[in-house]
Amino acid sequence: MIRVQARTEPSTLMTFASPFLAIVLTLIFGSVLFSALGKDPIQALHVLLVLPLSDAYNISEMLVKMGPLLLCAVGLSLCYRANMWNIGAEGQLLAGALGGSAMALQFVDSDSALAMPLTLFAGILSGMAWAAIPTYLKTKFNSNLILTTIMLNYIALYLLIWAVHGPLRDPAGFGFPESALFSDATLLPVLFDSGRVHLGVVLAVLLALVAWFLLSKSHLGFKIRVYGADEPAATYAGFNAKAISWFVMLFAGALAGLAGVAEVAGPIGQLTPNISPGYGYSAIIVAYLGRLHPAGAIIAATFLAILYMGGDLAQIEMGIPIAVVGMFQGVLLFFLLACDFFIRYRIVPSRENMA
Amino acid sequence: MxxxxxxxxxxxxxxxxxxxxxxxxxxxxxxxxxxxxxxxxxxxxxxxxxxxxxxxxxxxxxxxxxxxxxxxxxxxxxxxxxxxxxxxxIGMVFQHFSLFETLTVAQNIELCLSKEQLSEIGNLAQRIRDLSKAYGLNVDPERYVHSLSIGERQRVEIMRCLVQSVKxxxxxxxTSVLTPQEVAGLFTVLRQxxxxxxxxxxxxxxxxxxxxxxxxxxxxxxxxxxxxxxxxxxxxxxxxxxxxxDLAEQDAGYEKAHGQEMIFAAKNLTLASKNPFGTSLKAVNFELLKGEILGIAGVAGNGQEELMSIISGEDSRSLKNVLTLDGADLGVLSAGARRKSGLAYVPEERLGRGAVPEMSLSENTLLTHSRGFVKSGLVNWAAVKEYAKSLINQYSVKCHGEFSEAKSLSGGNLQKFIMGREIGQNPKVLICAHPTWGVDVGAALAIHQALLQLRDQGAAILLISEDIDELFLLADRMAAVCDGHLSPVVRTEDTSIDQIGQWMAGTFINDSNSSEALT
Incomplete structure (x- = not known):
């Protein structure tokens, strides 16, 4: 017989091994699933995980998906470090896309040098504004952040759908729910001639490094870590809880907003109803897979981007439904949380006399 | 034998x-x-x-x-x-009682008896009354536990063992939770x-x-x-x-100091407790003088926690013209601002409040001591580490190094570290709660000497402790709290354990109320 025993201290080994163990378990689970679907599991995993890295085009498409995942995940990592359970990156991303598009549409026939910076700025501000609503409710009325941020995700989505059907719809678009195409001056510069890798991807990596620096070197980052690790100690030390809450939420909102505006002003080039395949939700998995560390988020975002890309390819190459990607993500989070259990607990053989 | x-x-x-x-x-x-x-x-x-x-x-x-x-x-x-x-x-009374507050004494006792025992006893309430009389325990089986004092709850725990004919x-x-008079009562029961x-x-x-x-x-x-x-x-x-x-020195008696100048005052501090089971403070008045230790005795849960958190600012409700530090109105400042104006605080809970368990000692140094270590928002970690090392040396904190996590230290060593960190900020006023609770004799001695040294440097110290012996050893003036009331403040050499013990039980409350009515 075996029994579960609390470790005397959390295992450092398991903290780092847990994401990899979870990935391996997810892949084993996936193989079984593909076999059940009548697909060759080896080929399926090859398409899902290896093919996205096989040529320059696929890699660039993978990086395009990695950008918004990383931006949202870095913001969320900071929030979660401070015990602010922000599930609203998706809504903040959509708000950023909406706000940014509203600005971009002012420059449809313009080649002003201000078009791109102002569009980004508007997107970032919109993301922050969307994050400010639940933060205000939390700091003022102590409302549940998880609930308010989730609800605001839906409000943002329907606001965006309303906008593309109404005020932001292209008058010359034959009634399709899409905005006019943005002018070239508005679009983010593409880095390489082939592929769609744009400035937003670089900004994402840079901001992850900034967040890393902030957490490890700044006094504010230290306060965030204390606040998340031990709230009574933060209160005892006299840290301003509201200021910390506001900072992490606005930071996360700004990054998610940037992710949103960089999508519409980047690879998409206009506002459409489907600008995010759930980046804001997947970013929660990225944040945890990256151990709430901005550098870990870079690795984790790359992995999830590969999975997104692989899902597209599996649909094309093998006729595997795209829903498989969502399921893979869910199973991954499930295994990750299960493996994280072993950071604090271990399984030992039970002794006879402990009956 | x-x-x-x-x-x-x-x-x-x-x-x-x-x-x-x-x-x-x-x-x-x-x-x-x-x-x-x-x-x-x-x-x-x-x-x-x-x-x-x-x-x-x-x-x-x-x-x-x-x-x-x-x-x-x-x-x-x-x-x-x-x-x-x-x-x-075999019966056992734990340090932390295991009683359900919403049940009566008899129901609590019934819970841990088997069916056979219950039928053997018959009328449990009567049995409790009989035993209560026989041993002078004064336990009423019909009372709800939440209405009992700590001493009474302990007697319920003892009663629970007696009902089972304990050998x-x-x-x-x-005795850690009892007033001296209650201790005497307990000893009578034990002797019987x-x-x-x-x-x-x-x-x-x-x-x-x-x-x-x-x-x-x-x-x-x-x-x-x-x-x-x-x-x-x-x-x-x-x-x-x-x-x-053989190595440990003994705490000898220390010389008492006379404070001169007033540095901190609480004037008519009345405040409802935030916690429904907490104790509200009732018209608390006292002054701290530079270069003295004011000791506050009292059984836990009589308002000490509330008093400390309102002075430290952890209780963020702002109070106007009630607390003053060096002439400034302290009650309207945030906890962080109070620290900046010269207040330091050693809380009762070391791990989880005085120190973050998962953080290293150098990070825990920065927790309250950031002066000189933060420039334009960035932390000079090298300097923090050096300073943490010097604290570890100066206060002989036993640990692997400044990188050790706070939770890896024993209670006494962590307390020495926290004490050193707070004293190192050269506070004008130090609030210190139960400084040697659960600390071994050697560490207690070091902590006592550090407190006295700080006093002699001219700081004012508010020492809140349940350990009467410690208060008599260290405090220059003393008072007691009971149910949120603060007793008169007297010089330690003018009082006795007996008087402070009576004050802890609240005998001063009616006197002070009547004297208030006069003024």
Whole structure:
């Protein structure tokens, strides 16, 4: 017989091994699933995980998906470090896309040098504004952040759908729910001639490094870590809880907003109803897979981007439904949380006399 | 063994032979032997971490030993669980009571009795009343536990053991929560039980209590048996020596200081508690003078927690014109701003409040001491580490280094570290709660000396403690709290343990109310 025993201290080994163990378990689970679907599991995993890295085009498409995942995940990592359970990156991303598009549409026939910076700025501000609503409710009325941020995700989505059907719809678009195409001056510069890798991807990596620096070197980052690790100690030390809450939420909102505006002003080039395949939700998995560390988020975002890309390819190459990607993500989070259990607990053989 | 016990000498009630218990990374009990006779009051002594708790938990069936034998009334027994222990006639009163506040005394006691025991007893309430009378416990079976004082709750726990016709009663630091008068009452009960043949195993830190009541004492150090003695033939000093080894110095008396200039004042501080089970503060008035220690005595839960959190600013409600520090209105500042204006604070809970458990000592240094280490928002970690190292050296904090996590330190060492960190900020006023609670004798001495040194440098110290001996040792002036009221403040040499004990029980409250009415 075996029994579960609390470790005397959390295992450092398991903290780092847990994401990899979870990935391996997810892949084993996936193989079984593909076999059940009548697909060759080896080929399926090859398409899902290896093919996205096989040529320059696929890699660039993978990086395009990695950008918004990383931006949202870095913001969320900071929030979660401070015990602010922000599930609203998706809504903040959509708000950023909406706000940014509203600005971009002012420059449809313009080649002003201000078009791109102002569009980004508007997107970032919109993301922050969307994050400010639940933060205000939390700091003022102590409302549940998880609930308010989730609800605001839906409000943002329907606001965006309303906008593309109404005020932001292209008058010359034959009634399709899409905005006019943005002018070239508005679009983010593409880095390489082939592929769609744009400035937003670089900004994402840079901001992850900034967040890393902030957490490890700044006094504010230290306060965030204390606040998340031990709230009574933060209160005892006299840290301003509201200021910390506001900072992490606005930071996360700004990054998610940037992710949103960089999508519409980047690879998409206009506002459409489907600008995010759930980046804001997947970013929660990225944040945890990256151990709430901005550098870990870079690795984790790359992995999830590969999975997104692989899902597209599996649909094309093998006729595997795209829903498989969502399921893979869910199973991954499930295994990750299960493996994280072993950071604090271990399984030992039970002794006879402990009956 | 004392003469009286030898006369009624029969076979031992309990014998422990070579009890050994290994925890991961810690040998808690190493081949411990102990004998208890019927009617014997036996003290189990040792510093924190000496293995006392593990040993009594072994007897009570909470912990199963790795090896060794337990002989009960001449038969070897295997006590697998507390219910087996209770069936044998072993009762235990834990330091933290296990009573349901929403149930009555009788219901609480009923909960831990088996069906057979209940039918044997018949009318439980009557039995409780009878026992209450016989032992002078004054326990009313119909009262709800939430309406009982701490001392009364302890008597309910003892009653719970008595109802089960206990042959061995284990008490884990029973006096730490009692006023001196309540302690005297407890001792009367224990003596009566002992005279009726009940054995008592008594765990305590307070050596004068041990010399007063116990027939024999077993002393543990670092999980090992180091000796036994008849406390009546020893002095607290000689016992302390056995507990800590020969190296420890003793706390001698210290000279009392006279403060001169007022630095901090609380004027008519009245505040409802945030916690529904907390204690509201009622018209608390006191002043702190530079270069003195003001000691506040009181049984836990009489408003100390509320008083500290409103002074420190952790309770963020702002109060105008109630608290002043150096002439400035402290009550309207945030906790951080209060620190900046010269207030430092050593809280009761070290881990989880005074220090972040998962953070290193250098990070925990920065927790409250950021002056000089933060420039334009960035932390100079190298300087913080150097400073943490110097704190560790200066206060002889036993740890691997400044990178050690706070939770890896023993309570006493962490307390020395926190004390050093707060003192290192050169505070004008230091609030210090239960500075040596659960701390070993050596560390307590170091902490006392650090406090006195800070006082002599001209700081004002508010010392809140449940340990009356410590207050008399350190405080220059004293007061007591009871139910949110603060007693008059008197010079320590003008008062007595007896008077402070009465104040802790609230005898001053009516006097002060009537005097208030006059003014």
């Amino acid at each position: 004392s003469e009286t016990l030898k006369k009624q000498n029969s076979s031992p009630r309990l014998e422990l032979l070579n009890i050994t218990k290994q925890y991961p990374g810690c040998l808690a009990n190493d081949q411990i032997c102990m004998t208890l006779m019927p009617g014997e009051i036996h003290a189990l002594l040792g510093e924190n971490g000496a293995g006392k708790s593990t040993l009594v938990k072994t007897i009570y069936g909470v912990v199963s030993p790795d090896s060794g034998q337990i002989i009960w009334d001449g038969h070897e027994v295997d006590i697998k669980s507390p219910s087996i222990a209770r069936d044998l006639g 061995l009663l284990i008490l884990d630091e029973p 039980l002992s005279s009726e043949g009940c054995s008592i195993l008594f765990i305590s830190h307070k050596l004068h209590e041990v010399t007063e009541i116990c027939h024999n004492a077993t002393i543990l150090r670092g999980g090992k048996f180091v000796g036994d003695c008849e406390p009546a033939n020893e002095t607290p000093a000689t016992i302390a020596k056995m507990m800590v080894g």
